[in-house]
Every structure is written in structure tokens, then in C-alpha cells.
Amino acid sequence: MSFLSATLDRVKPSATIAVTTKAGELKAAGRDVIGLGAGEPDFDTPENIKQAGIRAIEAGKTKYTPADGIPELKQAICAKLKRDNGLDYSPKQISVGTGGKQILYNALMATLNPGDEVIIPAPYWVSYPDMVLLAGGEPVAVETSIDTAFKLTPEKLEAAITPKTKWFIFNSPSNPTGAGYTHAELKALTDVLMKHPHVWVMTDDMYEHLVYDDFEFCTPAQVEPGLYDRTLTCNGVSKAYAMTGWRIGYAAGPEKLINAMRKIQSQSTSNPCSISQWAAVEALNGPQDFIPENNVMFQRRRDLVVKMLNEAEGIECPVPEGAFYVYPSVQGCIGKTSAGGASIDSDEAFATALLEEKGVAVVFGAAFGLSPYFRVSYATSDEALTEACTRIQDFCAGLK
Ligand SMILES: Cc1ncc(COP(=O)(O)O)c(C=O)c1O
Secondary structure: OOOOOHHHHHOOOOHHHHHHHHHHHHHHOOOOOEEOOOOOOOOOOOHHHHHHHHHHHHOOOOOOOOOOOOHHHHHHHHHHHHHHHOOOOOHHHEEEEOHHHHHHHHHHHHHOOOOOEEEEEEOOOOHHHHHHHHOOOEEEEEEOOHHHOOOOOHHHHHHHOOOOEEEEEEEOOOOOOOOOOOHHHHHHHHHHHHOOOOOEEEEEOOOOOOEOOOOOOOOHHHHOHHHHHHEEEEEEOOOOOOOOOOOOEEEEOOHHHHHHHHHHHHOOOOOOOHHHHHHHHHHHHOOOOHHHHHHHHHHHHHHHHHHHHHOOOOOEOOOOOEOOEEOOEOHHHOOEEOOOOOEEOOHHHHHHHHHHHHOEEOEEHHHHOOOOEEEEEOOOOHHHHHHHHHHHHHHHHOOO
């Protein structure tokens, strides 16, 4: 009998982490590598937030806290949901976890039984299908296409729903495409969901604040109040507040579900880091003005990358509404051979040859469930982005 759990055979390790590791190895071996794989802002946590963490340590706020969050943070989250999303929640409806990742995982663990299906629009954030599998459910990937700007259509959602569907996972702006749904586009999806009362909505609003060109973020329970009682609104401080290492995520939803999630957390990790929770209170209650300032920079980088990638032969790069990713197609490169002799028969082959021959690390589309594409994270300096895109252009020009 195997020592390792059979459940492990159902999941694969994160491809984004694999790319970062490979790029790191090449760098350590002395190669000049530009990493466009990372999913985190390239700037530091704002000073007021860091100071709140330091004050928490000095004040001895270093002990266990309630398993799913301190009342002050739950209060700050309720205020944030009212302020930004027009949603009314009480602290009893809030769960705080160790990153957005743990929140999503708790929710799936708390609700999935064998055979339960979870609809996940593809391309998707790498962890959704594997989390569903770990929790014993069945991920149902529904492919979108570049023609609909990687957004799920109501027809496709309708066709994917079965009596076994438990959750619909929604993520806007999206990792890996940056696609953000307008109010009308989201309403078309919530109209479908209103016809299927057994389907719950898990909305991952992690990139809510990273939006450009006057795009207005909206979230399912806000667009369709009729879904309030079966929606789990998930969010966190990792991306907008450059707090990826602090590990604080949260969710708002029906009390029964929140209680079930707390039960799981209390028997696994217990409370998220006490110091990080106090820093998150400051992040949510403190000044928010650096967010639009950072967005000016992100938008400039997005425009730079989209322009340069569209100038590369064989690449087509749509302009996304948010997050810090673009998801260009390499359809025009498939079937060719690189200058270094690699046969480009897939997006994985494209990304591997690009890393080996030009030292640019991107994540291939198959990892996100839609080929032939790759993901670029533009959360890095303008100089690095310009150099990386120039190398991608050279790589493409060398394809025969
Ligand atoms: C769409 C999406 N959801 C959730 C997360 C997890 O965030 P956290 O670092 O807070 O666990 C990420 C991180 O990459 C993400 O891209």
C-alpha cells in the first residue's frame, strides 16, 4: 500500500511555481533571466500598514486570536464591503483566513461531497481545479475564447449546469487573462444563475482594485441581490495592498457556511497570523489613495506590454481590463521551429524554448486550461518589461 494519500494522485503541483523555480535555477547558474511569472506586485507594503504590524508586535498582540479573525478586522471587512461594493454584512458573516487561498480551500472543503461539480471558466487560476479535486469534487472547466475576450457567455454557463453542480467559481478581473466583466456581462451570467437555485456562487474578487481605463468593478451579490443568500464573496489584501507575504484573505457569506468554514480552520491552522490581522485592519481602514496611484503605473505597463507583444510576429495580445496579467495567443507560432532548433508544437514548447533561448520566463497557457497562449505578469519594472518584450519579438522573428 502506498504511504502517500491517493488524493495526491488527483492533483498536480502549481505550474506557476514550477516556472519560477526553473527561472531561479537558470539565474543561479549565471544566466541572464527576466521573470514574468510572478503573481505579486513589485513594490513594498505601504508604510502605514507596516507600522500597524510593528505596533501590534510591540503591544503584545502576538497570541492566539479567534480562529477565523479578530472582531476589529471583521468590522473593517464589513465596512469595506459596504463602502466599495454596497453590500451589507455583519461580522458573523465574515471569515478571515491565511490568504485568499485558504478561504477558497475552506469553502470547498466545507461543502463538497464526492460527485459534486464545480464550474470553472477556463483559462482559470491554477489552484481552482486542484483545490476542488483535493476536496473530493469534480472540476468542470468551461472554455472561453479570445473572441469573447476570455469571458464566459451566458449560453456556455447554462450548458454547463447539471443537477450535480454545487458551485460556480467566478473571478473578475481574472488571473491569468486580466479580463474584467462589465455590469451587463455579469448580469447576463447572474440571470442564468437565478434560474438554477441549487448553484452557489464563489466569487474571487482578489483583483477588484486593479482596474484601468475607468473600468468599474462589480461583484455578483451586488449585481443580483437575489443571489446574496447563495454567494460567497472572497477577497484579500494580498494584491491591492502588496501584502502577499502577510497571508490575509477573507470571505463574506451566509452564516451557516461561514460557521462550517470556521470549523475546518479551527481544526487545521487555527487563526491567521495575529500581527498580519492588525496590519490588515490598517490596510482596509487606512488611506486608500495609493491604489489609484499604483494603477496609473500598472496601466502604463499593461499598455507597453500589449503594444510590444502585438508587434511580435505570430502573437495576438488583447487589452485586458484589470489585474496585472496579459494572456497573448501564440497560434501564429505553432508549427514553426525556433532559431535554436526547438519544434514549437504547443504553448509549453513555446515557453520552454523562450526561456532556454532568450532567458524570458512566462507561464504556458495549458497550465491555466486554455491553449495556445501564455501568461505574462507585468508587475515588474518598465525596463525589464521592455527588454523582455524585445527578446520575445526577437524570438518570434527567429521562428521558421
Ligand atoms: C485569482 C486569485 N485568487 C486568489 C489568490 C490567492 O491569494 P492569496 O495570496 O491571498 O492566498 C491569487 C493569488 O495569486 C489569485 O491570483
